[in-house]
Amino acid sequence: MTRQRHLSYDCAPGCSVEAALSLIDGKWKGVILFHLLDGPMRFNEIRRKLAKVTQRMLTTQLRELEADGLVIRTVFAQVPPRVDYALSDRGRSLAPALLALKQWGDAHMHLFAGADACSLTAANDTPAP
Amino acid sequence: MTRQRHLSYDCAPGCSVEAALSLIDGKWKGVILFHLLDGPMRFNEIRRKLAKVTQRMLTTQLRELEADGLVIRTVFAQVPPRVDYALSDRGRSLAPALLALKQWGDAHMHLFAGADACSLTAANDTPAP
DNA sequence: CCGTATCCAAAACGATACTG
DNA sequence: CAGTATCGTTTTGGATACGG
Numbered sequence: 376m377t378r379q380r381h382l383s384y385d386c387a388p389g390c391s392v393e394a395a396l397s398l399i400d401g402k403w404k405g406v407i408l409f410h411l412l413d414g415p416m417r418f419n420e421i422r423r424k425l426a427k428v429t430q431r432m433l434t435t436q437l438r439e440l441e442a443d444g445l446v447i448r449t450v451f452a453q454v455p456p457r458v459d460y461a462l463s464d465r466g467r468s469l470a471p472a473l474l475a476l477k478q479w480g481d482a483h484m485h486l487f488a489g490a491d492a493c494s495l496t497a498a499n500d501t502p503a504p
Numbered sequence: 505m506t507r508q509r510h511l512s513y514d515c516a517p518g519c520s521v522e523a524a525l526s527l528i529d530g531k532w533k534g535v536i537l538f539h540l541l542d543g544p545m546r547f548n549e550i551r552r553k554l555a556k557v558t559q560r561m562l563t564t565q566l567r568e569l570e571a572d573g574l575v576i577r578t579v580f581a582q583v584p585p586r587v588d589y590a591l592s593d594r595g596r597s598l599a600p601a602l603l604a605l606k607q608w609g610d611a612h613m614h615l616f617a618g619a620d621a622c623s624l625t626a627a628n629d630t631p632a633p
Numbered sequence: 634c635c636g637t638a639t640c641c642a643a644a645a646c647g648a649t650a651c652t653g
Numbered sequence: 654c655a656g657t658a659t660c661g662t663t664t665t666g667g668a669t670a671c672g673g
Contacts, residue, residue, distance in 0.1 A: 391609025396534040405525040455634045475601035480520025
């Protein structure tokens with residue numbers, strides 16, 4: 376998270392925008408949430424998707440998302456351990472916003488000054504199978 | 505900004521979500537953008553809307569938004585000085601995402617653990633349409 | 634496999650004072 | 654009015670290393 380969780384802006388219009396943003400900021404939360412739209416995933420599954428995330432970060436981000444009630448963490452009592460992360464209803468309700476963000480990103484990425492690494496040539500995304 | 509500007513995630517699906525998010529993170533950018541949807545504003549006008557922002561912060565956030573091509577800064581050569589901030593086309597194209605975020609915020613704010621400051625009495629949530 | 638703990642570097646942010 | 658400059662604190666996030 377960029378700031379202390381659950382800031383108290385005075386409740387002017389725009390407050391809710393930041394409140395929402397405050398839940399999905401943090402370096403990885405947006406992507407995590409986005410990937411979870413596909414369905415539940417295990418810890419290392421997510422980790423693979425996010426390539427450069429560290430365990431520590433992934434754990435913290437996931438825990439915060441859990442604390443905010445956006446994802447649900449399910450621990451299976453078995454060996455080796457298995458933990459699933461899934462979107463809660465509340466988390467899933469963020470989908471429209473997430474998708475809007477993604478579409479904007481897709482549409483404007485080619486304009487990003489530093490985003491030359493991203494060549495979205497045949498960029499085809501089919502999120503929900 | 506929470507992170508270095510224009511991170512280079514590997515371009516998996518989800519990349520564009522974070523790319524978009526990276527432009528509107530920072531403690532105030534979301535709200536600034538949101539308020540600018542109403543039309544151009546002067547520095548102190550924005551400042552008043554954001555009540556608790558400091559000059560320094562407002563300046564930096566505004567400058568970053570400008571650098572990212574989301575807002576346009578117009579300086580009028582007069583005394584006393586006057587500077588207008590307006591959304592660029594690109595900034596305005598963020599409107600759908602901003603609105604989606606705001607709606608989600610409005611719908612879910614009453615559930616925020618620490619958001620007691622915000623009393624939206626007639627809280628009605630209809631998560632998934 | 635799925636974490637925690639510790640240490641550390643870099644940022645984001647705030648307060649305050651000063652300026653054209 | 655609309656900033657800059659400087660300083661100090663808090664928050665983030667990365668690198669290990671260790672544990673159930």
